[in-house]
Amino acid sequence: xxxxxxxxxxxxxxxxxxxxxxxxxxxxxxxxxxxxxxxxxxxxxxxxxxxxxxxxxxxxxxxxxxxxxxxxxxxxxxxxxxxxxxxxxxxxxxxxxxxxxxxxxxxxxxxxxxxxxxxxxxxxxxxxxxxxxxxxxxxxxxxxxxxxxxxxxxxxxxxxxxxxxxxxxxxxxxxxxxxx
Amino acid sequence: xxxxxxxxxxxxxxxxxxxxxxxxxxxxxxxxxxxxxxxxxxxxxxxxxxxxxxxxxxxxxxxxxxxxxxxxxxxxxxxxxxxxxxxxxxxxxxxxxxxxxxxxxxxxxxxxxxxxxxxxxxxxxxxxxxxxxxxxxxxxxxxxxxxxxxxxxxxxxxxxxxxxxxxxxxxxxxxxxxxxxxxxxxxxxxxxxxxxxxxxxxxxxxxxxxxxxxxxxxxxxxxxxxxxxxxxxxxxxxxxxxxxxxxxxxxxxxxxxxxxxxxxxxxxxxxxxxxxxxxxxxxxxxxxxxxxxxxxxxxxxxxxxxxxxxxxxxxxxxxxxxxxxxxxxxxxxxxxxxxxxxxxxxxxxxxxxxxxxxxxxxxxxxxxxxxxxxxxxxxxxxxxxxxxxxxxxxxxxxxxxxxxxxxxxxxxxxxxxxxxxxxxxxxxxxxxxxx
Ligand SMILES: Cc1cc2nc3c(=O)[nH]c(=O)nc-3n(C[C@H](O)[C@H](O)[C@H](O)COP(=O)(O)O)c2cc1C
Ligand code: SF4
Ligand code: FES
Numbered sequence: 001x002x003x004x005x006x007x008x009x010x011x012x013x014x015x016x017x018x019x020x021x022x023x024x025x026x027x028x029x030x031x032x033x034x035x036x037x038x039x040x041x042x043x044x045x046x047x048x049x050x051x052x053x054x055x056x057x058x059x060x061x062x063x064x065x066x067x068x069x070x071x072x073x074x075x076x077x078x079x080x081x082x083x084x085x086x087x088x089x090x091x092x093x094x095x096x097x098x099x100x101x102x103x104x105x106x107x108x109x110x111x112x113x114x115x116x117x118x119x120x121x122x123x124x125x126x127x128x129x130x131x132x133x134x135x136x137x138x139x140x141x142x143x144x145x146x147x148x149x150x151x152x153x154x155x156x157x158x159x160x161x162x163x164x165x166x167x168x169x170x171x172x173x174x175x176x177x178x179x180x
Numbered sequence: 181x182x183x184x185x186x187x188x189x190x191x192x193x194x195x196x197x198x199x200x201x202x203x204x205x206x207x208x209x210x211x212x213x214x215x216x217x218x219x220x221x222x223x224x225x226x227x228x229x230x231x232x233x234x235x236x237x238x239x240x241x242x243x244x245x246x247x248x249x250x251x252x253x254x255x256x257x258x259x260x261x262x263x264x265x266x267x268x269x270x271x272x273x274x275x276x277x278x279x280x281x282x283x284x285x286x287x288x289x290x291x292x293x294x295x296x297x298x299x300x301x302x303x304x305x306x307x308x309x310x311x312x313x314x315x316x317x318x319x320x321x322x323x324x325x326x327x328x329x330x331x332x333x334x335x336x337x338x339x340x341x342x343x344x345x346x347x348x349x350x351x352x353x354x355x356x357x358x359x360x361x362x363x364x365x366x367x368x369x370x371x372x373x374x375x376x377x378x379x380x381x382x383x384x385x386x387x388x389x390x391x392x393x394x395x396x397x398x399x400x401x402x403x404x405x406x407x408x409x410x411x412x413x414x415x416x417x418x419x420x421x422x423x424x425x426x427x428x429x430x431x432x433x434x435x436x437x438x439x440x441x442x443x444x445x446x447x448x449x450x451x452x453x454x455x456x457x458x459x460x461x462x463x464x465x466x467x468x469x470x471x472x473x474x475x476x477x478x479x480x481x482x483x484x485x486x487x488x489x490x491x492x493x494x495x496x497x498x499x500x501x502x503x504x505x506x507x508x509x510x511x512x513x514x515x516x517x518x519x520x521x522x523x524x525x526x527x528x529x530x531x532x533x534x535x536x537x538x539x540x541x542x543x544x545x546x547x548x549x550x551x552x553x554x555x556x557x558x559x560x561x562x563x564x565x566x567x568x569x570x571x572x573x574x575x576x577x578x579x580x581x582x583x584x585x586x587x588x589x590x591x592x593x594x595x596x597x598x599x600x601x602x603x604x605x606x607x608x609x610x611x612x613x614x615x
Binding site: 031032033034036037038039040041043044067071074075078079080081082093096097098099101102103134135136137138139140141142143147150151152 | 268360361425
């Protein structure tokens with residue numbers, strides 16, 4: 001299965017779309033002949049709003065689309081990009097598939113483990129980083145690579161990744177370190 | 181031979197904008213298109229010999245002609261931009277550098293088949309490609325190239341971009357359809373085929389991004405001109421994503437029918453750091469692997485590659501150098517399929533799990549002498565027995581790695597640990613790595 005079952009508990013925080021997302025939600029509806037088809041885009045909106053999906057957010061999406069809550073829970077469980085817990089400020093998705101392996105993703109993993117002290121599936125105590133290993137991200141020509149902050153970081157080397165992580169740690173924009 | 185059809189605008193500045201695209205002749209086929217009978221457009225595409233570039237290589241014109249003509253139901257196009265086959269990174273380039281070619285191709289397909297709504301299913305991780313595509317769709321609407329009555333032709337085409345959320349299996353056409361309907365992306369048994377009952381229970385064409393992008397060229401130059409490129413059964417050009425241990429990995433367009441290794445060498449400069457070639461995967465991690473000798477002696481076209489037991493697939497070529505540990509490589513491949521199996525079919529769910537478990541224990545030095553034959557005996561039971569071909573996609577490479585590089589597997593088992601010289605290209609002894 002795509003990902004491990006997580007126990008779902010209510011967060012205690014009520015959920016509703018922001019006015020901006022409410023507008024986007026309304027624009028989604030006429031694009032599909034069924035409301036069920038809006039589950040994925042509606043979940044994306046909710047996740048973009050809060051950074052992750054609370055049980056309340058999933059129930060809200062179900063209600064807005066007049067779908068049973070289980071239909072929404074099942075979708076959230078199936079797709080690896082839907083998160084039911086907050087990620088770190090910088091969520092690292094390091095590719096571990098064939099070309100990235102050949103080009104040394106393991107060195108990048110070691111660097112992350114050494115520098116931040118977290119392994120795959122973990123989050124740093126200060127909440128700055130979380131880290132997961134993912135499968136091929138369609139960037140094999142620039143391996144090893146990772147996705148972080150909604151963009152790709154390609155042709156990673158120990159030195160380059162090290163600088164990127166330092167920038168994140170120091171609260172600087174890591175984009176300035178995206179050089180060879 | 182390099183030939184620029186799909187990649188013709190990749191190097192052009194601002195080709196991703198409407199203005200830039202139109203300056204290069206973009207949307208130039210529409211006038212001609214709307215003057216043709218829809219069936220003649222299908223004939224033109226049939227004449228081109230274009231085959232699907234998503235992996236299965238099915239003839240595109242034929243696929244379109246399976247859509248029922250006299251139906252009251254709406255028909256749909258799903259453009260497959262899920263690009264998940266390991267080693268494949270060419271659709272991303274089209275999405276980022278030439279998104280209007282996709283839109284023009286969509287208009288061509290929709291007109292030919294009588295479709296009014298196209299969904300582009302793009303993988304959730306493709307942020308930059310999504311942004312470019314989204315901007316292009318908005319521009320096209322504004323310019324009256326999408327929406328109602330395109331350029332006064334009476335043709336309506338709407339395009340909706342739909343983001344996936346991280347599941348390789350949604351790249352399978354029926355997994356994609358299920359996902360688009362708001363469900364888990366678990367493939368459907370066929371028949372019924374999507375052409376008859378597809379998304380929202382309606383007739384549906386599913387085509388890959390690259391397939392769709394080839395249409396504007398075919399419409400403006402004619403199917404015959406396209407068919408003149410390539411070989412008897414492999415017409416035209418394809419984008420090949422070349423990665424792994426080569427000097428200059430990247431996406432290279434080539435006409436079919438050239439020598440595989442020569443094409444790789446000419447495009448990328450050959451094996452990185454002057455190392456020796458060990459093996460080549462010609463068409464994505466689902467393909468059987470070729471030894472260096474096989475790669476040097478085969479032509480890059482559907483029929484020649486198929487004759488070796490491998491496939492052209494999505495055009496994802498991966499190059500292994502002499503230092504690559506084939507046992508570890510197979511473990512990486514099998515971990516992928518075990519992870520991505522949707523779990524519906526027992527031969528897939530159990531087969532991918534056990535193949536991975538066994539290769540993993542061999543790698544850890546805990547393999548038993550009978551393990552190699554055990555793996556080989558599991559593989560045939562995974563072929564042709566499942567709803568989609570993911571099970572085959574794991575079993576075929578597994579059997580080929582073991583058969584072609586058996587001594588490496590035996591070395592792990594006999595010595596109880598990895599042979600000394602086996603370093604992965606990063607230079608770290610695998611033994612030192614905790615799994
Ligand atoms: C497990 C699996 C994954 C697939 N992934 C993709 C993909 O990411 N992109 C794609 O275009 N086709 C993919 N395909 C192939 C599609 O099922 C389908 O054949 C293709 O999108 C049809 O378009 P084409 O005829 O233009 O190639 C996949 C197939 C399988 C079985
Ligand atoms: S073959 Fe595997 S991935 Fe495909 S439908 Fe069956 S269980 Fe799912
Ligand atoms: S193998 Fe890492 S991006 Fe494809």
